[in-house]
Amino acid sequence: MTAYEELRLLPWSGPDGKPCFLSTDEPDGHLSRVADNVEAIQLGMAAELLERATDVFADEDVALEQLRPVASDLTRALRDVLRVAVSRGQRLQIPDGVALDGDEDGPRLPAAAFG
Numbered sequence: 001m002t003a004y005e006e007l008r009l010l011p012w013s014g015p016d017g018k019p020c021f022l023s024t025d026e027p028d029g030h031l032s033r034v035a036d037n038v039e040a041i042q043l044g045m046a047a048e049l050l051e052r053a054t055d056v057f058a059d060e061d062v063a064l065e066q067l068r069p070v071a072s073d074l075t076r077a078l079r080d081v082l083r084v085a086v087s088r089g090q091r092l093q094i095p096d097g098v099a100l101d102g103d104e105d106g107p108r109l110p111a112a113a114f115g
Helices: 030-058 064-091
Strands: 007-013 019-023
Touching: 007 030, 007 064, 019 030, 030 064
Parallel strands: none
Antiparallel strands: 007 019
8 A cells, every 4th residue: 555545634624623634546636736735835834933933032022912913823833834744744655674663673863863
């Protein structure tokens, strides 16, 4: 079974707030490309929001009324980015020889490898 024979978590919710999934064996199909574009937009908006939030939080005189909308926007962006990460993680193909969680024989990277 290939990664694309499973359901893909889409970067939007249904009208009732529940997750939406795509079942396709065409990773380059129209709806897959739409989802890819939405993910790219969400990630770009999150990056812009992070810059704005950094500026707001750096201001020692910022009022509570200014913090609430930023916190709300950050929460929404974090939810979107987490959904993108989960969706992309589910679509990763695990190469032969790479250990899954709990497998002590798999390759290990030192913490310094992550910056």
